[in-house]
Amino acid sequence: MSKKIEIEKKVLSENDRIAAEIRKELKKRRIVSLNLVSSPGSGKTSLLEKTLAALKNEIRMALIAGDVQTENDANRLINAGGEAVRPIVTGGACHLDARMAEKAIASINLEGIELLFIENVGNLVCPSSYDLGEDMKVALISTTEGDDKPLKYPAMFRRASVIVINKIDLLGLSDFDMAKVKKNALQINGGLKIFEISCRTGDGLNEWYNWLRSLTGRQ
Amino acid sequence: MHELRIAESIVQSVLEEMARQNLHSIKTIGLRIGALSGVNIDSLRFGFESIVPETALAHARLQVEEVAVQGECRHCGKNFEVNEFIFVCPHCFSTDMAIKTGQELDLVYIEAE
Numbered sequence: 001m002s003k004k005i006e007i008e009k010k011v012l013s014e015n016d017r018i019a020a021e022i023r024k025e026l027k028k029r030r031i032v033s034l035n036l037v038s039s040p041g042s043g044k045t046s047l048l049e050k051t052l053a054a055l056k057n058e059i060r061m062a063l064i065a066g067d068v069q070t071e072n073d074a075n076r077l078i079n080a081g082g083e084a085v086r087p088i089v090t091g092g093a094c095h096l097d098a099r100m101a102e103k104a105i106a107s108i109n110l111e112g113i114e115l116l117f118i119e120n121v122g123n124l125v126c127p128s129s130y131d132l133g134e135d136m137k138v139a140l141i142s143t144t145e146g147d148d149k150p151l152k153y154p155a156m157f158r159r160a161s162v163i164v165i166n167k168i169d170l171l172g173l174s175d176f177d178m179a180k181v182k183k184n185a186l187q188i189n190g191g192l193k194i195f196e197i198s199c200r201t202g203d204g205l206n207e208w209y210n211w212l213r214s215l216t217g218r219q
Numbered sequence: 220m221h222e223l224r225i226a227e228s229i230v231q232s233v234l235e236e237m238a239r240q241n242l243h244s245i246k247t248i249g250l251r252i253g254a255l256s257g258v259n260i261d262s263l264r265f266g267f268e269s270i271v272p273e274t275a276l277a278h279a280r281l282q283v284e285e286v287a288v289q290g291e292c293r294h295c296g297k298n299f300e301v302n303e304f305i306f307v308c309p310h311c312f313s314t315d316m317a318i319k320t321g322q323e324l325d326l327v328y329i330e331a332e
């Protein structure tokens with residue numbers, strides 16, 4: 001005699017519960033939070049280094065750098081002038097989850113912080129399932145990757161609010177087609193805001209900075 | 220491969236439920252997985268099979284209901300299926316829509332022997 005028992009529970013309900021708590025706390029403190037996702041090497045840490053150098057005297061930022069094994073990225077952010085920087089070493093896990101984020105956030109003095117960046121582990125698949133309580137996911141793609149990235153990772157590009165196309169200094173060196181990548185991305189998510197930048201030359205970064213200023217109530 | 224973590228969460232939830240209901244062996248675990256969940260079903264099965272042999276779920280089978288992506292257009296109000304991840308309303312071509320289904324990652328039921 002077999003017996004069927006209804007459960008009806010979200011597998012990630014515990015993650016979602018913690019993410020909701022984080023969101024509530026950040027909202028209460030009026031902190032805007034951005035979860036940066038990309039494949040390894042697209043330029044997440046580089047973009048944060050540039051952002052710190054340009055805006056650290058203007059916007060008070062906290063930064064969390066997730067990595068599978070090392071604290072290298074966190075150290076780069078400290079060297080770039082980050083005052084509230086925390087590493088999360090996942091010890092093999094291919095994504096950050098809300099519990100890890102909660103722990104890192106709890107170790108930061110949030111008084112006066114206006115903008116929180118979370119650099120996720122380099123991976124466009126796994127982090128898409130985990131809400132960290134952020135306001136927006138920002139997905140980076142670089143021009144050295146395929147322009148079909150959005151089509152390969154629709155779950156991530158659908159959940160992202162913003163895409164940053166980095167390394168435009170290298171356009172023309174590969175067959176990366178800017179128009180095509182934008183079309184592919186907008187087909188998955190017509191509401192995406194798109195930046196085209198180079199962390200090497202600084203091209204396009206002013207638009208990014210201005211957007212961060214507007215997010216934090218400036219201009 | 221976050222599917223291994225997902226499999227671990229499923230196993231943990233099922234074991235808790237078994238303890239609550241005083242069950243000893245499970246035949247089927249029913250899941251509902253949306254095409255936009257970010258979970259690969261084959262990887263999930265692989266992850267599940269790699270962790271259950273030593274547990275009370277050693278003979279359990281995953282029964283997966285796959286859910287397609289359904290959108291509701293915020294412009295014309297019509298419902299439609301999103302095919303091949305093209306998120307455009309087929310009626311009015313708006314890209315402004317609510318996702319009605321397709322994001323599920325649910326533990327739906329268990330069936331005891």
Ligand SMILES: Nc1nc2c(ncn2[C@@H]2O[C@H](COP(=O)(O)OP(=O)(O)O)[C@@H](O)[C@H]2O)c(=O)[nH]1
Pocket residue numbers: 038039040041042043044045046047073122166167168169170197198199200201
């Ligand atoms: N040519 C070029 N290289 C870049 C640019 N941005 C980052 N890089 C390089 O790309 C590599 C990976 O960048 P990193 O910020 O560590 O990527 P992350 O893994 O996403 O954090 C580094 O060697 C950077 O110097 C860019 O705009 N142009």
Ligand SMILES: [Mg+2]
Pocket residue numbers: 044045046073119
């Ligand atoms: Mg990095």
Ligand SMILES: [Zn+2]
Pocket residue numbers: 292293294295296297308309310311312313
């Ligand atoms: Zn419509």
